[in-house]
Amino acid sequence: MNELLNPKRYASFKRLELLAHSVVEGFKTGLHKSPYKGFAIEFEQHRPYVFGDDLKHLDWKLLAKSDRYYIKQYEEDTSLRAYLILDTSGSMGYTSQKHSKLDYGKYLLGVFSYLMLSQQDSVGMVTCDTKIQNFMSPRSSAKHLRNMMEVLNDISPGQDTGLANVLHALAGKIKRRALIVIISDFFDDTESLKKALNHFAHKKHEVILYQILDRKETEFPFNDLTQFESLEGDEIQMTDPVRIKKAYLEEFNKHKANLKKVCFNLRIDFQQLFTDDPFERTVASYLAGRLKK
Template sequence: MTIEPDFLDELGRFDAALNRQTTSLRQGDQQSPRVGEGLTFSDYRRYSPGDDTRLIDWKLFARTEEYFIKQYEEERSLTVHLLVDTSASMDYGEDETHKFEYAAKLALGFAYLTAEENNDFRYGTFLDRVNRIDTGRSNRGELLALIDQLNEVEPAGSADFESALEGYAQRIRSRSLVVVFSDYLADPEVVESGVAALARNDVDVLLVRVVAPTERDPGVVGDVLFADPESDRTRRSYFSGSLAETYQSRLDAHIDSVSNRVTALGADHVLVDTGADYFDSFASVWLK
């Protein structure tokens, strides 16, 4: 792995203050629609006996001769959980198009801007369970330490989305956003089950699917030996125009199946081409 920390500084050009409500949960200054004593004015209501008289708007009383209470939106902190797939299929792509490296950098971008907004992040890798690799500091020093750890990762094995996400859902104790970075090369029903476990825990979920350019279009013709990195199985095929079309159709169908299943659960799904400029991809995911 060759993730360099310089890219973090360039993320400063993205405006992290998205000012969205917690119910749609994206990063930045999150505000809850629940009314309470907070810092952001929401609305007025008429005074009722027993209300705190300190909340009466005396200027409004001077104009109307009626008592009104100020209501506020309760500001809430947000914990962003960033989970990156380390299965063997993520060890694909050359240089900057490498799927694991690209996904890890996207997750680091989320962590960076989350920390800039004084929210907490959690960073983990997973196969059949999530291995949390941060220490809970949510600062730049933490990010640099994470880069060092990620550069040592060698993707291997097979991901079990159901076990990993169900297990992690039990560890979440606060209102959260969980962002899962993977190629999702698994049974769509298994991915759906894992996301359902998170959604049941009152968690907002964003799935980021990384696809390398040569996965969408292998660009090969003739007698080709294909290898499954997670099972070591191989298959020799004559890869011609018709077979290429069938392959692409099946890949698109799989992408659509995963997307449709998780969006039905209230999650978001974003497809990212690792051949695209990193910052363009990051913006499309962050602003989703």
């Protein structure tokens, strides 16, 4: 897990800055723009005066020049407040490659927290399976990063997935608007997930979903008679994979499509990652994409 703290690993991300798509409340001045038009640093635009506007924002100079009433509007830069939520349920322990989905999620979480903290953002971390296993409130100190990494280091795949319930609980717990990054395989009922994500959206949080999958889960490349043993319980299923492949992929793709649809409707950023994808390239490309928005 020390790999998570290897500065070289994150060197490639130093140039990149995580720019949240929507501006959130921040308690630190940084590169993130506040969605609220305040009166602090940068002038943004004029608008016609309407009855009830505070006169202290009136642009007197313009009034003098043009004899018209305009109000001055400003942009205020804020610090980012982010919660990185990592699903540690049993299904995240699946691996057919070098790394399990959970490992991949840990790397991802490590990278994001490092980047955010390095640009003075506050980062909190939540790990969960059927319930919240670890909750670390957002901080921006370097020590906080070390603490997070230590916690991450000790995480192993847990019980059954109950992500929707956990997200509901978190949505109620996080009072201030924040960037919510959820890293999971999202092998849960899409209707329940929809309700939970809606809860976040309702509270004006910006939510980003990172769905981490193993290539075998999407391709189902098994040929021999196989006994599938659940990573989350005692279920055992003996079947001829060749015969059910089609039905499995249909179910899988249906779930993915539903999840995407939910994200689209709630304007939630959705990103699918595979454990065999080159890690740095995948993250770099995603962050570059976010920067353009």
